[in-house]
Structure formats: structure tokens, C-alpha cells
Amino acid sequence: MTNEQRLDRYVPVWRAAEPFLRARKNDVHIPLSFALCQELLTHYPEADADVVSLAILLHDIGWYKIDMVDIIEKGFGPNMMQSDVRIRHEVEGVRMSRDVLSRTGWPEDVIAQVGAIIDGHDTRPYPRSLNDRVVRDADKLWRFTVAGAAVGADWFKQTPQDYVRRQDHTYKLLETEAAHPIARREHALAHKVLMTNWL
Ligand SMILES: [Fe+2]
Numbered sequence: 001m002t003n004e005q006r007l008d009r010y011v012p013v014w015r016a017a018e019p020f021l022r023a024r025k026n027d028v029h030i031p032l033s034f035a036l037c038q039e040l041l042t043h044y045p046e047a048d049a050d051v052v053s054l055a056i057l058l059h060d061i062g063w064y065k066i067d068m069v070d071i072i073e074k075g076f077g078p079n080m081m082q083s084d085v086r087i088r089h090e091v092e093g094v095r096m097s098r099d100v101l102s103r104t105g106w107p108e109d110v111i112a113q114v115g116a117i118i119d120g121h122d123t124r125p126y127p128r129s130l131n132d133r134v135v136r137d138a139d140k141l142w143r144f145t146v147a148g149a150a151v152g153a154d155w156f157k158q159t160p161q162d163y164v165r166r167q168d169h170t171y172k173l174l175e176t177e178a179a180h181p182i183a184r185r186e187h188a189l190a191h192k193v194l195m196t197n198w199l
Pocket residue numbers: 059060089121122
């Protein structure tokens with residue numbers, strides 16, 4: 001199977017998931033993180049490309065079920081990574097991913113592996129597998145991109161320039177070797193495009 005043929009198999013999943021991406025700028029986050037995920041996968045041929053790709057496509061679908069005011073007030077408030085709404089988006093995500101993947105004809109073992117990654121993806125302190133690590137890093141890498149800064153700055157009530165300058169801590173959260181040069185590349189580009197060096 002060529003890489004293009006592999007990617008084509010995810011099109012029905014993307015189409016089924018896309019209406020649920022209106023929350024929390026997931027319609028930008030998911031395509032960006034999906035592309036970063038494909039780049040990471042080229043470094044980890046031993047990872048399961050289907051499980052990883054489907055998990056990144058569907059990992060945040062559960063936000064759709066959560067009230068937008070709650071997302072802003074509790075999802076980005078104090079103790080945000082362990083907040084109730086965060087756990088709810090994971091639980092809903094497991095349920096909704098099962099629905100989307102069974103409707104699009106994926107087998108039970110893939111559905112279960114994708115669900116295990118989505119379950120606790122933000123609140124679990126440790127990854128469960130290499131597949132999980134690749135998804136977790138793809139989820140975080142978009143923060144280094146220009147679009148990630150544009151969106152993240154609004155969430156955290158910062159300027160995009162400040163957001164870019166405050167991403168150094170995110171490097172420590174990365175769990176794969178290959179994510180680091182990608183993070184540095186995107187971060188450098190965001191600094192340049194958003195002209196932080198002129199401030
Ligand atoms: Fe999430």
C-alpha cells in the first residue's frame with residue numbers, strides 16, 4: 001500500500017468527524033496535528049500508523065458535547081489539565097470515536113486501541129505505548145505553529161507574540177525524540193513570522 005492509499009482510508013473518518021470539530025478551534029487543531037503526526041510517523045515505522053492517525057483525528061471530538069462557556073471558564077482555568085470538563089471530553093471522545101470508527105468500517109481491535117489512547121490523553125501523566133507517545137506529541141506540537149499561537153493566545157488571554165515566547169516549557173512535555181527538531185523548526189518559524197525578535 002502506498003502512503004497515499006493509506007491516507008485515503010482515513011477520508012471517511014475525517015468526513016464523519018468534521019461536523020463535530022466546531023468546538024475549541026478543533027477544525028484547525030486537528031488538521032495541523034494530523035499533518036505533524038504523519039511527519040512523526042515517518043520516524044517511527046514500528047508505530048501502528050492506522051491507530052495513531054485515527055486517534056489524532058478523533059482525540060478531541062468529545063469537546064463537541066461540552067458547553068462552550070464551560071470550555072473557556074473551566075477548560076482553561078486553574079488546574080485546567082485535571083478539570084472536570086477535560087475528563088468529560090476524554091470520556092465522550094472514547095464513545096464518539098467508537099461510533100465514528102464502527103460506522104466507517106474499522107475493526108474492533110483498532111477501535112479499542114484508538115479508544116485506549118483517547119481515554120485520558122490530557123489527564124494521564126504517562127503514555128501507554130509508542131502509539132500513544134506519537135499521538136500525545138502530535139497533539140502538543142501544533143502549539144509551536146503560527147496558527148497554534150493565534151488560537152492559543154486567545155484562550156490564554158495573551159498576545160500571539162507572548163504565546164510564542166512562552167512555549168519553552170512545552171519542549172519538556174514532548175515524549176518522542178523526533179518531536180524536538182519539529183518543535184524547534186515550527187517555533188523558529190512562528191518567532192520569525194510573528195516578528196517577536198523586533199520587540
Ligand atoms: Fe484533548
